[in-house]
Amino acid sequence: MKKQDIPDIIVSRLPVYLRALVRVQALGRQNISSQELGEQVGISAAQIRKDLSQFGEFGKQGTGYAINFLIGKLREILQVEHAWDVVVVGMGDMGHALARYQGFHDRGFRVAMVFDNDPAKIGEHVGEFVIRDTQEIGQAIREAGIRVAMVCVPAAAAQAVTNQLVEAGVKAILNYAPISLSVPAGVKVQYLDPSIGLQRMTYYLD
Amino acid sequence: MKKQDIPDIIVSRLPVYLRALVRVQALGRQNISSQELGEQVGISAAQIRKDLSQFGEFGKQGTGYAINFLIGKLREILQVEHAWDVVVVGMGDMGHALARYQGFHDRGFRVAMVFDNDPAKIGEHVGEFVIRDTQEIGQAIREAGIRVAMVCVPAAAAQAVTNQLVEAGVKAILNYAPISLSVPAGVKVQYLDPSIGLQRMTYYLD
Numbered sequence: 001m002k003k004q005d006i007p008d009i010i011v012s013r014l015p016v017y018l019r020a021l022v023r024v025q026a027l028g029r030q031n032i033s034s035q036e037l038g039e040q041v042g043i044s045a046a047q048i049r050k051d052l053s054q055f056g057e058f059g060k061q062g063t064g065y066a067i068n069f070l071i072g073k074l075r076e077i078l079q080v081e082h083a084w085d086v087v088v089v090g091m092g093d094m095g096h097a098l099a100r101y102q103g104f105h106d107r108g109f110r111v112a113m114v115f116d117n118d119p120a121k122i123g124e125h126v127g128e129f130v131i132r133d134t135q136e137i138g139q140a141i142r143e144a145g146i147r148v149a150m151v152c153v154p155a156a157a158a159q160a161v162t163n164q165l166v167e168a169g170v171k172a173i174l175n176y177a178p179i180s181l182s183v184p185a186g187v188k189v190q191y192l193d194p195s196i197g198l199q200r201m202t203y204y205l206d
Numbered sequence: 207m208k209k210q211d212i213p214d215i216i217v218s219r220l221p222v223y224l225r226a227l228v229r230v231q232a233l234g235r236q237n238i239s240s241q242e243l244g245e246q247v248g249i250s251a252a253q254i255r256k257d258l259s260q261f262g263e264f265g266k267q268g269t270g271y272a273i274n275f276l277i278g279k280l281r282e283i284l285q286v287e288h289a290w291d292v293v294v295v296g297m298g299d300m301g302h303a304l305a306r307y308q309g310f311h312d313r314g315f316r317v318a319m320v321f322d323n324d325p326a327k328i329g330e331h332v333g334e335f336v337i338r339d340t341q342e343i344g345q346a347i348r349e350a351g352i353r354v355a356m357v358c359v360p361a362a363a364a365q366a367v368t369n370q371l372v373e374a375g376v377k378a379i380l381n382y383a384p385i386s387l388s389v390p391a392g393v394k395v396q397y398l399d400p401s402i403g404l405q406r407m408t409y410y411l412d
Contacts, residue, residue, distance in 0.1 A: 003410065015405035016397075020386060023361070041386045079408045086404070093303035098400065100299050103384050107401040108408060147411055148404060155229070172407035174400055178309050180226060180247045188410055190403035194304065194380055195313040197396035198292070198354060199221035201378035202285045202314065204209065204394055205353055 010051045016041050017048065018074040022106075025067045033064035080108025085144060087170075089161050090152035091116040091124075091131050094176050098150055100127040109148070113140055117157075134161065141168035148172045155179040162189075216257045222247050223254065224280040228312075231273045239270035286314025291350060293376075295367050296358035297322040297330075297337050300382050304356055306333040315354070319346055323363075340367065347374035354378045361385040368395075 020040040024032055034045040041048075052058050052070075055077055059065045075081045086109050088098050099114045114126055117134040124131050132140065141149075149170045153161050158177035165173060171187050178193045226246040230238055240251035247254075258264050258276075261283055265271045281287045292315050294304050305320050320332055323340040330337050338346065347355075355376045359367050364383035371379060377393050384399045 008406075011409050012406050014409070015402040016386065018405070019384060019399070019402065023385065039388075042388070077409065078405045079411060080405055084404070084408060093306050097299035097303045101400065103399070103401055107384075107405070109401060109404055148408070150400070171411055172404065174403045174407075178225060178313075179229065180222065182245075182248070188407040190406055192398045192400065192403055193225070193309070194307065194356070194398065195309055195315060196221040196225065197380045197398055198290075198310075198315055198378065199224070199284045199286055199313070200214075200218050200396055201380075201394040202290060202354070203217050203220070203283065205285060205377055 006054050010054055013041075013043065013047075013051055014074055014078055016043070017052075018071065018078065019107075021065075021067055021071050021074070025071060029067055031064050032067055034059065037065070075108070078108070083108055083110040084148045085110055085112035085146050086148045086150060087112060087137070087141060087146055087165075088114045088150045088152060089116075089134060089137065089165070090154075090157075090177075091118075091121050091126060092152060092154075095150075095152035096126055098152065098176075099129055112144065112146060117153075134164070137161075137164045138168045141165065141170060146170065148174075150174040150176065151181075152176045212260050216260055219247075219249065219253075219257055220280055220284055222249075223258075224277065224284065225313075227271075227273055227277050227280070231277060235273055237270050238273055240265065243271070281314070284314070289314055289316040290354045291316055291318035291352050292354045292356060293318060293343070293347060293352055293371075294320045294356045294358060295322075295340060295343065295371070296360075296363075296383075297324075297327050297332060298358060298360075301356075301358035302332055304358065304382075305335055318350065318352060323359075340370070343367075343370045344374040347371065347376060352376065354380075356380040356382065357387075358382045 034048045038045040038048050058070050058073055088095050088111055099111055114129045115132050115134045115137055121131050122133045149165045151158055151161055155177050158179050162181045166187055173189045175181055175189055175191050181189050183189055240254045244251040244254050264276050294301050305317055320335045321338050321340045321343055327337050328339045355371045357364055357367055361383050364385050368387045372393055379395045381387055381395055381397050387395050389395055
C-alpha cells in the first residue's frame with residue numbers, strides 16, 4: 001500500500017501509540033497487548049490492531065506486541081528514527097517556550113535555528129540559540145536543507161512567513177498562529193491554536 | 207438533534223469556521239459564500255454547508271452567509287458568547303506563555319488562576335497572576351466554579367493533576383503534557399503535544 005493511501009486519521013494515531021509505548025518501555029516492560037495499549041491511549045483494542053495492520057504484522061496472538069520492536073517500526077513509519085532539524089519563527093512567549101522545550105528530545109526533532117523580525121530581539125539569546133533576522137530565513141533554510149518549521153508569529157504575519165518557509169523548501173509546518181494557512185500541495189500544516197482546542201470542548205459543557 | 211448526536215469531527219471544524227469568519231468580519235465584510243469560506247480554511251464548500259446544516263439554516267442561496275449572524279450562531283453553538291474562566295497548572299515555559307497569551311481575548315476564555323507545585327515559584331508573579339500552590343487547586347476551583355483547565359506539567363505529574371482537576375469539577379482539559387490522560391465519561395480532553403503534531407507530518411516527507 002502506498003504511503004498516501006493510508007487514511008490520515010490512522011496516521012494521526014500512530015504518534016499517540018508510539019508515545020504510550022515509549023512510556024511503557026521505560027517501566028521495563030517487554031510486551032503489551034492491544035487491550036492494554038488501548039487503555040493507555042483511550043482507543044479501542046480493535047482500532048489499534050486495525051490501524052497497525054495497515055503497515056504490517058507486528059503483533060502475535062497471545063503475547064501481543066513486542067514493545068521494542070513496535071517502537072522501532074513506528075519510528076521507521078513516522079520517519080523519526082533520526083532527528084529532523086526544525087526552525088522556530090516568532091520569538092514571543094510561545095516561540096521562547098518551544099525553543100527551550102525539552103520534549104523534542106528522543107521524539108525525532110531538534111530545534112536548529114530561531115527567527116524574529118523585531119530588531120530589539122535579533123541577536124538576543126534564547127536558551128542556546130541566537131535569534132536571527134527573519135529576512136535570513138530563505139537562505140538559512142536552503143543552506144541547511146531544513147524541511148520542518150514551527151510558526152509562532154502573530155496571525156497577521158503568519159501567511160507571509162509561511163510563504164517564505166515554503167519557498168525555501170519547508171514541507172511540514174506546525175502552526176501556533178490563530179489563522180488557517182494556505183500552502184501548496186505537498187506541504188503539510190498542523191494547527192495548535194489553544195482557543196480552537198478549548199472551543200471544541202465548551203460545545204459539550206452543560 | 208441532540209448535542210451528543212453530532213459527530214465530533216463536525217464539532218471540531220466549527221471553531222475553525224468561527225476563527226475565519228471573525229477575520230473576514232474585521233475586513234468590514236457583510237457576507238461570505240461557502241466557497242470563499244472554504245478557500246479560507248482549506249475545507250470544501252460542500253463540507254461546510256453540510257456541517258452548518260446540522261445546526262440550522264444559516265445561509266441563503268445566492269448571497270451566502272451573513273457573517274455577523276453566523277458568528278453569533280457559532281458562538282452560541284460553541285458556548286463561547288461569554289468568557290469561561292480557565293486555570294493553568296504548571297508554570298514552566300509553556301504555562302508562562304499561556305498565562306500571558308493574548309489570543310484568548312474575544313474567543314471565549316480568560317485565564318483566572320495559575321498553579322505550580324514548586325515552592326520557588328509559588329507566590330511569584332506571571333503577568334497579572336500570582337502563582338498558587340497546586341495543593342489549593344481543589345478548593346480554589348470549587349469555590350470559583352471553574353470548568354476548564356490547561357495542563358502544562360511534566361508527563362509524570364499530569365495524571366495526578368488531572369485527577370485533582372476532575373475531582374474539583376473541571377470538565378474540559380487542554381493537555382500540553384506529552385501523555386494520554388485517563389478521565390471519566392463526561393470529561394473532555396484535547397491534546398496539544400508539539401511532537402505529536404510534527405510526527406503526523408514527517409510520515410509524509412520524502
